[in-house]
Amino acid sequence: MRLGVLDVGSNTVHLIVVDAHPGARPVPQASHKSVLRLMRYLEPDGAISAEGVEAIVAAIASAMEVARREGIEELLPMATSALREARNGEEVLARIEASTGVALRVLSGEDEGRLTFLAIRRWYGWSSGNILLFDIGGGSLEIAAGSDEYPEVAVSLPLGAGRTTVQFFPSDPPTPSQMLELRAHSRQVMRADALPLFADQPAYDHVVGSSKTIRSLARLAGSSRPGATGDIVTLRRSELKDWIPRLGQLPAEARQALPGITPDRTFQIVAGAIVLHSVMKLYDVEELEVSPWALREGILLRYLDGLG
Structure with missing residues (x-):
């Protein structure tokens, strides 16, 4: 099974493509990264600026081109602290979905820690x-x-x-x-x-x-x-x-x-x-x-x- 994980973080939008199935170690096949540095797009009130939103949408659209080219069967899209804490986070998520078709799942800080820990334990x-x-x-x-x-x-x-x-x-x-x-x-x-x-x-x-x-x-x-x-x-x-x-x-x-x-x-x-x-x-x-x-x-x- 070919899977993709799309990670919209505070610094980058990163797609990894792997071949994997239950009980087996994931085998990386492709990777695509766009550097955003979203913190520089924060307005004084904590909202992501219009320029920042455009940068996110463009980076996700670029990642999705790679995902389609690699033939992924399932995309696991997620976002972390930058979108989680942005004052206009809900509006940004809606814009991303409308423009790219990607519905990001926003992880809580505790979720980030728990899922990272799971990876460490398995390793x-x-x-x-x-x-x-x-x-x-x-x-x-x-x-x-x-x-x-x-x-x-x-x-x-x-x-x-x-x-x-x-x-x-x-x-x-x-x-x-x-x-x-x-x-x-x-x-x-x-x-x-x-x-x-x-x-x-x-x-x-x-x-x-x-x-x-x-x-x-x-x-x-x-x-x-x-x-x-x-x-x-x-x-x-x-x-x-x-x-x-x-x-x-x-x-x-x-x-x-x-x-x-x-x-x-x-x-x-x-x-x-x-x-x-x-x-x-x-x-x-x-x-x-x-x-x-x-x-x-x-x-x-x-x-x-x-x-x-």
Whole structure:
């Protein structure tokens, strides 16, 4: 069965096409991505501007051309924090459906955490025990933990890499004081809205990071070692800390020359690094493993489970 997952996020509109059936690992066949950076289209009242709506519609229409060309049998379309929180979100969704025929399902922050956690559990297996997950998107940070397929606790915080870049970094590159302000804000939000929820969790057997932002930072500052099913990529907090001031001194355009920093992440990678370092420090994490699977794989797996 050929399936497509269309992910309308805060930074990109991303379509992945896979061949899959219940009980089997999804096999990627095609991918199409448009970089949007929706946070730059937000009006002062929190609505997405007319220009931003046009950009979303055009990106989805382009993705649907690829979906038709690839012959997908079922499309799983979803949207995350940017549309979830936009003041005119309902109007934008209606416009998207009228223009492209795509009816997006808007995930809650908790849904994002739960489905990403499902993908992580399937990737690492039952033997991985109690897992702590960090996932940094463009609009939000998801933290989840548990020892089952779905997490026992999951929380979504407004600390995504794109959102915090727009909020705290008016200059490029950011100033040291702007970076300090973001660090203090991140820790304040995490202490108030996340840390208490995890107080009763037992010790973690694995700490895992997912999302393109974390994978990019791991390529820059992490390391890898051979594993049973491929290389195991890890990122140490100390190595990440060393890179933050160096990243902060470079303008966004220059960061593209660094390993792992792709053009669609270059403008928000500094904020993502600060948020990741903050959450690792607050949860006393010295090192995390980087998962190749994240939210889109979780969407696929839940759909396939329903077929089974």
